[in-house]
Structures are given as C-alpha cells and as structure tokens.
Amino acid sequence: MGWTADWRILNGVRDLSGISGLSKLIDGFIIPPTHLELNVVDHCNIACRACNHASPIMPAWFADPDTVFRDYAILARHYRPAFIKVLGGEPLMHRHLDRVIGAARATGIGDHFTLTTNGTLLDRMSDAVWEAIDELEVSVYPGVAGIEDNLRQTRDKARALGKKLTVFYYDQFRATFNLQGTTDRDLVGKVYAACKIANLWGCHTVREGYFYKCPQSIYAALLAGRPPEPDGIAIVDGTDFQTDLLAYVNATVPLTACANCVGTVGVQESHALMPRKQWRSHINLTMEEAVDYDWLEHSLITLDRCDDCKIPAGIKPAGFLDRLPWLRHAMSHFQLPSVQPTGIRLGRRVLRQPVEAIRADSGRPSDAEPGSEERK
Numbered sequence: 349m350g351w352t353a354d355w356r357i358l359n360g361v362r363d364l365s366g367i368s369g370l371s372k373l374i375d376g377f378i379i380p381p382t383h384l385e386l387n388v389v390d391h392c393n394i395a396c397r398a399c400n401h402a403s404p405i406m407p408a409w410f411a412d413p414d415t416v417f418r419d420y421a422i423l424a425r426h427y428r429p430a431f432i433k434v435l436g437g438e439p440l441m442h443r444h445l446d447r448v449i450g451a452a453r454a455t456g457i458g459d460h461f462t463l464t465t466n467g468t469l470l471d472r473m474s475d476a477v478w479e480a481i482d483e484l485e486v487s488v489y490p491g492v493a494g495i496e497d498n499l500r501q502t503r504d505k506a507r508a509l510g511k512k513l514t515v516f517y518y519d520q521f522r523a524t525f526n527l528q529g530t531t532d533r534d535l536v537g538k539v540y541a542a543c544k545i546a547n548l549w550g551c552h553t554v555r556e557g558y559f560y561k562c563p564q565s566i567y568a569a570l571l572a573g574r575p576p577e578p579d580g581i582a583i584v585d586g587t588d589f590q591t592d593l594l595a596y597v598n599a600t601v602p603l604t605a606c607a608n609c610v611g612t613v614g615v616q617e618s619h620a621l622m623p624r625k626q627w628r629s630h631i632n633l634t635m636e637e638a639v640d641y642d643w644l645e646h647s648l649i650t651l652d653r654c655d656d657c658k659i660p661a662g663i664k665p666a667g668f669l670d671r672l673p674w675l676r677h678a679m680s681h682f683q684l685p686s687v688q689p690t691g692i693r694l695g696r697r698v699l700r701q702p703v704e705a706i707r708a709d710s711g712r713p714s715d716a717e718p719g720s721e722e723r724k
C-alpha cells in the first residue's frame with residue numbers, strides 16, 4: 349500500500365516508548381510487549397457473530413507439531429515472550445493439542461502456556477493436555493449450552509492439578525472485519541494508530557514459516573482470498589533475522605490487511621451466536637460502516653490496556669453492565685482470576701494529545717456509544 353507516515357505521531361501520540369507496545373532488544377533477545385499466540389486451529393465448533401479470528405467460516409486447519417517445532421526453534425534463538433497463549437478457533441478441536449504445545453515448549457521459547465478455550469469441549473480435555481499447560485482461561489459466551497456444568501467439573505480438576513484457572517464472560521464484542529474495505533487511507537491510518545492489538549497488546553503469532561504482527565492480518569487476508577504471507581516476515585535462520593524481526597514488529601505503518609480490519613475500534617454489538625451461512629454477509633461492510641467513530645476518537649487520545657468486553661467471573665451481574673457501559677469499562681481494569689487468585693492486573697492508561705474531530709474528517713455521522721474493546 350505504500351504507507352510511509354508514522355500515524356501514531358501524526359495522530360498526536362505523546363510518547364511512543366510510554367505506550368510500550370514496542371518490542372525491545374534485551375540481553376540478546378527481542379522481548380515483545382506481552383505474549384506470543386499459538387493458533388492451533390482456525391475453525392470453531394460455535395459461531396460467534398463478531399469472532400475476531402473469522403473462525404465461523406474458516407476451513408478446518410490444524411497446526412502441525414513438526415512445523416511448530418521448526419519455526420519456534422528458530423524464533424527461540426531471538427525472541428522471548430512473557431507467555432504463550434494457545435488458542436484458535438477452538439483449540440480443543442485439535443486432536444494432538446498436547447503434542448503441538450509440547451513441540452513449542454521443547455524449543456525453550458517460553459515456560460508458561462495458557463490455553464484459551466470457549467469451554468464447550470472441556471469435558472473431553474485429555475489429561476495429556478492438562479499436563480501440557482500451565483494455565484487455563486475459559487471465555488464464556490452467552491447462549492452456549494452446557495457451559496456451567498463444564499465449568500464446575502473444570503474448577504475441580506484445575507484445583508486437583510494445581511493449575512491456574514481464569515474465567516471471563518463476554519457479552520459484548522466489537523466488529524473486526526469488513527470485506528469491502530475502504531479507499532480512505534487516512535481512516536486506515538487512524539484505525540491502525542488506535543489498534544491496541546498492534547500498539548499495546550502485541551498479539552504476535554506464527555504460522556507455517558511466517559511471523560505475523562497479529563492473527564487478524566492472517567484472517568483478513570484469508571477472508572479476501574489473499575495469501576497472508578506478504579503481511580508477515582519469513583522465519584529464517586540467518587544473521588539478519590533478529591534485526592529484521594525487530595524492525596517488523598515495531599514498524600509504524602499499517603499492514604495491507606488493515607484495510608479490511610478495524611482492530612479494536614469496531615462498532616460494539618451484543619454477543620450472539622449466528623448461523624454460519626450468514627456470517628460472511630454480516631461482515632460484508634465498508635470500513636466506514638464497521639468503525640465506532642467515538643471509540644476511535646477516544647482511543648487516539650487515550651489508550652489503556654484493558655479489554656472491557658472481558659468481565660471476570662464472580663462479579664458479573666447478568667445484563668446489568670449492558671445498561672452501565674462506564675461500569676463495564678471500569679470493571680475490566682480488574683481482571684480477577686476467578687478460582688485461584690494471583691493478583692490484580694490494573695489497566696494501564698496512556699494519555700495522548702487531542703486530535704481533530706475524526707467524525708468531521710470522515711464525513712460520517714456516528715450514533716454509537718463509546719464502549720468496550722475487543723476480546724483476545
């Protein structure tokens with residue numbers, strides 16, 4: 349696309365180092381802002397309306413343990429995430445999940461593996477998978493049958509095995525993909541500048557020989573029928589790889605995929621399951637239709653780490669937060685583990701200088717309320 353400007357600076361970011369979405373070179377290793385994602389499948393056994401991995405319509409795909417080992421072994425010489433988040437799609441649909449996690453762990457890239465699941469298949473989670481992980485995070489979505497029974501059994505099992513278990517409820521999502529995209533490069537730049545995935549959370553991922561800044565860039569490409577590789581960087585065992593990787597992860601220009609993805613500033617909608625056949629038409633939007641302009645404006649001024657679609661179990665009064673979005677946002681700063689408390693993670697706020705009215709720039713009205721952020 350030929351992007352050249354640093355949109356974060358153009359949009360008034362006061363201090364890039366303070367945002368800390370940057371990866372840093374420390375003691376010979378690239379240290380990313382948080383974690384590396386290990387996407388083990390693309391598909392899912394349920395179909396959430398605003399899935400930000402497009403899993404409801406992704407064809408079945410399974411990560412191969414040997415390929416994971418090959419890529420992670422090279423990466424491990426140069427890159428050290430704080431933890432590895434194992435997800436999908438629905439990761440428990442991978443029949444050799446323990447082998448995939450084992451392959452990644454054997455490379456020495458990290459020693460903490462968190463499995464994130466929708467909880468529907470927990471009753472069939474094998475002892476080998478329990479053994480392979482350090483932490484289990486369950487994302488509970490409204491309308492999914494049988495989840496409370498699964499959670500009861502899982503709490504007992506986690507306690508018995510001494511594994512950390514965290515349960516989050518998501519009853520709001522933000523839109524992510526827009527098939528029609530936009531020709532407004534200024535809007536794409538602003539969406540990218542406001543994207544917490546790119547600028548704060550650092551949700552890096554690896555797939556079949558390539559390293560990507562975010563999983564969404566893979567799925568946006570696949571949705572558009574494009575190969576994702578041009579938005580990634582090849583994992584090669586060469587002398588320049590670490591330098592090239594650091595430049596890639598800290599690059600300040602939008603990816604090609606950003607033209608079809610609104611990152612963390614999509615319009616907010618209640619979570620709902622929907623028929624898979626309708627899923628593609630649901631995202632057949634222009635970028636302008638997918639953006640929550642108020643939230644975009646807010647995010648360009650103030651960026652914080654919290655994800656207020658993510659409500660901790662135990663403090664979720666059903667339906668209550670829908671009427672009080674400010675409380676939802678405040679509560680999301682306190683991401684309390686529900687079973688084995690280990691501390692409170694406070695959302696971090698990064699103040700940005702005001703920018704001009706984006707709504708006026710885009711010429712689009714907005715009736716959306718500022719609200720929560722994307723999951724994952």
Ligand code: SF4
Nearest residue numbers: 392396399403437466
């Ligand atoms: S949000 Fe999670 S559970 Fe829902 S469809 Fe996507 S991958 Fe599956």
Ligand code: SF4
Nearest residue numbers: 543546562606609611
């Ligand atoms: S593809 Fe989406 S999630 Fe990834 S950097 Fe672009 S806007 Fe953010």
